[in-house]
Amino acid sequence: MSKFKFKLQKLLDIKIKDEEESKLNYTKAQNQKKLVEDNLRNLELNYEKYSDISSVSDVVTQKITINYLASLTQSIKVTNEQLEREKLTVQKRKEELIERQIKRKSLEILKENESNRLKKEEERVEQITNDEFALYAHIRKKANAS
Template sequence: MDQYKFRLQKLLDIRLQKEEECKRNFKEAQSEKLMAEEKLNGLKESYEKYRNTPQKESVIEQKIRHVYLNAINLSINETTEDLSKKEKVLELKREDLKQKQIERKTVETLKEKQKEAFLKEQNQIEQKANDEFALYGFIRNLKNLKGGD
């Protein structure tokens, strides 16, 4: 029986490689987003920790705390913007990955359908050959029966 050979196998391999590359890019974007979220949470925790001023603090300490809180607040704003950008990039990567998966699945479906058609055709050829052998055997037996009478 002949082996099935998919004519578009190279295309399928290329699409698989592109999908794998998109998966890596997506995971990388996802980890960058998680790092930005962790940084933002750390900054917010630090802000909350130093936000409340103790009663026995000097004016200089209050100014230092105020400057520090302003710096943290600025960092929070920048990190929030950065996180927003990373979320947009992540969403673009997600859409790209979905598209690559659809493209791959399209070719895989085509491959499966062609393989099924090939196997069906091979089974029909094999069945025809078996039918012919059975018919020849029947005719031979019939001749033997007529000749043997």
């Protein structure tokens, strides 16, 4: 059997490289989204922790706590917006990854089909050769028997 050489192998290699790059970008986007989610969770925990200002006795501390809570509220709002952007980025990266996987798989299917076609053709030629050998052996046997 001859060595199979796929004509589009370089293109397939490029598609594999692109897919790996997309996987990396997708993972980075997921990690960034996770960081933003963790930051948001911490801000919300801090807000809950300091939201009960009735336990604070003096007015100055209450005023500082109210200002801190206002700052936390603003930070939570900004972080929520950032989280939405990160979710969109993750979705975009996921779609990009899926698209690149489809392109790679399409080329791999072409490669497999071409390989199977070549293999079947070689098997057909081998079968014809074997049939010819069997025919020659049969003719020789018949000629020797006569």
